[in-house]
Structure formats: structure tokens, C-alpha cells
Amino acid sequence: MTHPYRDRDQRMYDEHRNLLFSVAYRILGSVADAEDAVQDAWLKWSAADRGQVSDPRAYLTRIVSNLAMDRLRSTRHRRETYVGPWLPEPILTSGDTAEAVTNAESVSMAMLVVLETLSPLERAVFVLKEVFDLSHAEIADAVERSEAAVRQAAHRAREHVRARRPRFTADxxxxxxxxxxxxxxxxxxxxxxxxxxxxxxxxxxxxxxxxxxxxxxxxxxxxxxxxxxxxxxxxxxxxxxxxxxxxxxxxxxxxxxxxxxxxxxxxxxxxxxxxxxxxxxxxxxxxxxxxxxxxxxxxxxxxxxx
Missing domain, CATH: 3.10.450.50 (Nuclear Transport Factor 2; Chain: A,)
Known part of the structure; x- marks a missing residue:
């Protein structure tokens, strides 16, 4: 027997899975932690009252952003006591499309190293604003902060990244x-x-x-x-x-x-x-x-x- 609601939910999850991983990986710099955050987001989505969800993409982005920030806070101590330099977990990517070329810098090892120096809130706000082009209002809803707090965090993060990550690079x-x-x-x-x-x-x-x-x-x-x-x-x-x-x-x-x-x-x-x-x-x-x-x-x- 098929379950139309379950099938619909699975299709919804599959449709947005890459987006959720992309958000979580940039916030966490860890494949394993990002995949855990995506899985937890799916469990929360499965338990939610979808009748109250008008925009599944925004809802799932909010869930995974908060889960990733929570996970980043909990892993900070491990990273601070790490033996030697802590670097992000590398992934294989494909630069075949124009979109992939545009996004290459935001997922580069060098950029992820710079993002590691931001607070969890600043990192999440930077990723959602600079990479995924969400509005300040949308980000405020996603990270459960006031729009004013998000604007301040976005400004701090942008200036911090700009000072440490010049955008002049070879083709x-x-x-x-x-x-x-x-x-x-x-x-x-x-x-x-x-x-x-x-x-x-x-x-x-x-x-x-x-x-x-x-x-x-x-x-x-x-x-x-x-x-x-x-x-x-x-x-x-x-x-x-x-x-x-x-x-x-x-x-x-x-x-x-x-x-x-x-x-x-x-x-x-x-x-x-x-x-x-x-x-x-x-x-x-x-x-x-x-x-x-x-x-x-x-x-x-x-x-x-x-």
C-alpha cells in the first residue's frame, strides 16, 4: 500500500536535499556534521504540521540553519583543542556549470577557513545572505533573531571576510x-x-x-x-x-x-x-x-x- 503523504514528503525532501547540505556544509565545514544536520532537519520536517507551512524551502532552510549553528557551537571546543591546524573536510565538486563557477569561491577551503573565525550566528548569516541571497527579513526568520540583529551580524561578517579574503584571484x-x-x-x-x-x-x-x-x-x-x-x-x-x-x-x-x-x-x-x-x-x-x-x-x- 502506498502512502501519498509520505511519498510527497519524500519528494519534497529529495528536491531540497542539495540545498540543505549546501547550507549546512558552509556553516559547519564538515561533511559528517552537515549530513547529520540534514538528517535531523528531515526528522523535524516529518514531525511538523505541514498545514502550517506555506513555504517548504524557507521552512527547511530555517530548520537546517539552526541545527547547523547548534552543532557548530557544540563542536567549537573540539576544534579549539584540535592537534595542529583545523581544516575543513574536503569534498569533490564539479565546476561544469556557470552556477558552480559562481559558487566556487564560497565553498573554497580558503573561504571556509576564514568563516571558521566567525561566530556561529555571523557565519550562518553570512552564508544565507552572501551565498544564498536571502533577504535580512528571511534570515531573521531563519535564525530566529531580530532583523536589526541580523543586519549587524551581516555587516560584521562581511567586513571580517573582506579583510581576510580579497577577491582578486586568477581565472x-x-x-x-x-x-x-x-x-x-x-x-x-x-x-x-x-x-x-x-x-x-x-x-x-x-x-x-x-x-x-x-x-x-x-x-x-x-x-x-x-x-x-x-x-x-x-x-x-x-x-x-x-x-x-x-x-x-x-x-x-x-x-x-x-x-x-x-x-x-x-x-x-x-x-x-x-x-x-x-x-x-x-x-x-x-x-x-x-x-x-x-x-x-x-x-x-x-x-x-x-
Whole structure:
């Protein structure tokens, strides 16, 4: 026997699932936490009196935004006591559509790192306003604050992000070209080419989470960072011999990145931040195995602002 209401609800959930994940992931920077928030939103939706819901999209956005903020508050202590730098959990994305290109910056590793420095309210307001283009009134309803409080939070967040995240960056074709050259130079031990591609004050952030050996502080400077990556083909990394390590160019969080695999597992991801000339200004290296599950799954995520 079919259940028309249940089927309708499931269709509604399926229709908005990508939107809910997109909101939650940008607020949380964690795939697992975002998926939990989406699942909890579904449970709340299932228990709600839909006769009182005139706009399911707005209703579900409100639920998942509040769940994500609550979850972010509860995880803050864990992140503050994390071993070494805390980086967002990387995801595979696709930049085939114009919309995906437009949204690439908002889901980049560098942007998520900046968003990590905002309060949960500021982060949620920034995401809903700047990425999903909700009005201040809609956001006030979503985060259960006054419109005046939302306007203040939006202003603070926007100024904070603007100060730490300049919007001048190289075009996507240039980014891909530099990433391809970086991959060839790193795997070939070509330190001179690596030096050419790196900004003099480039910073490398490595996230091992205490699970694998990584630098506990940022590695700064082209010479040091180039030497780090030039050694890839000569040293054993996480128990994987150089001959058994492979690297692939993929799209990660809206931009070109690299996935390193060996011994039948994903070992690490590497993503880049570029200046307007195409030089690499920052590198984010995620090696904590707990944060590589979404990459291991191989699923490409739709994180468009729909």
C-alpha cells in the first residue's frame, strides 16, 4: 500500500536535499556534521504540521540553519583543542556549470577557513545572505533573531571576510594550469619549478589531527614549502613507499586540487589559494583520515546555491 503523504514528503525532501547540505556544509565545514544536520532537519520536517507551512524551502532552510549553528557551537571546543591546524573536510565538486563557477569561491577551503573565525550566528548569516541571497527579513526568520540583529551580524561578517579574503584571484584555467605544473614538479622533485609557482610568502597548512604526523604549525616561505613537496617522490609518507604513491588532479571544493592515494586508501588532499597573477599563496593539506571519507567515497557534491 502506498502512502501519498509520505511519498510527497519524500519528494519534497529529495528536491531540497542539495540545498540543505549546501547550507549546512558552509556553516559547519564538515561533511559528517552537515549530513547529520540534514538528517535531523528531515526528522523535524516529518514531525511538523505541514498545514502550517506555506513555504517548504524557507521552512527547511530555517530548520537546517539552526541545527547547523547548534552543532557548530557544540563542536567549537573540539576544534579549539584540535592537534595542529583545523581544516575543513574536503569534498569533490564539479565546476561544469556557470552556477558552480559562481559558487566556487564560497565553498573554497580558503573561504571556509576564514568563516571558521566567525561566530556561529555571523557565519550562518553570512552564508544565507552572501551565498544564498536571502533577504535580512528571511534570515531573521531563519535564525530566529531580530532583523536589526541580523543586519549587524551581516555587516560584521562581511567586513571580517573582506579583510581576510580579497577577491582578486586568477581565472580557473590559470589555476588549473598552475596546479598541473605543481603536481608534475612535486612528483618529479623539481624544486626550481615549485619555487616559480609559489608566492614568496606562501603558507602551507597541514591537518593530521594527531592521527598522522603533520606539521603542527603553518610552514611559511617558498623555499621551505617547495622543499616539503619536492621530497614527495623520495620519502615514505604515512607508511606508503614513494613507488606505491599516486597523485591525481581533481576538483576539490570548487577549485583544482590533488588527491594522493597509496596502499588502497586516500592518503591526503591538497588544495591551493592563488593571487591575481596565478601564484600560489596558500596550500591546505588534509591528511587526517577521519576527514577523507567524502573523498574516499568518490561522490561529487552539488553545493550550488539553489
Amino acid at each position: 580557473r584555467s590559470r589555476q588549473r594550469e598552475v596546479t598541473e605544473r605543481f603536481l608534475a614538479a612535486a612528483t618529479g622533485g623539481d624544486i626550481n619549478t615549485l619555487m616559480e609557482l609559489l608566492s614568496p610568502d606562501v603558507t602551507l597548512w597541514t591537518d593530521g589531527g594527531g592521527k598522522v604526523r603533520q606539521a603542527l604549525r603553518p610552514v611559511v616561505g617558498a623555499q621551505t614549502v617547495a622543499a616539503w613537496f619536492a621530497a614527495i617522490g623520495t620519502v615514505t609518507y604515512q607508511g606508503v613507499e614513494p613507488a606505491d604513491m599516486s597523485a591525481e588532479l581533481v576538483e576539490i571544493n570548487g577549485g583544482p586540487g590533488m588527491v594522493f592515494t597509496g596502499s588502497d586508501r586516500v592518503v591526503a588532499t591538497v588544495t591551493f589559494d592563488f593571487d591575481a597573477d596565478g601564484h600560489i599563496t596558500a596550500i591546505h593539506n588534509v591528511a587526517n583520515p577521519d576527514k577523507l571519507r567524502a573523498i574516499t567515497d568518490g561522490a561529487t557534491r552539488d553545493v550550488g546555491a539553489r
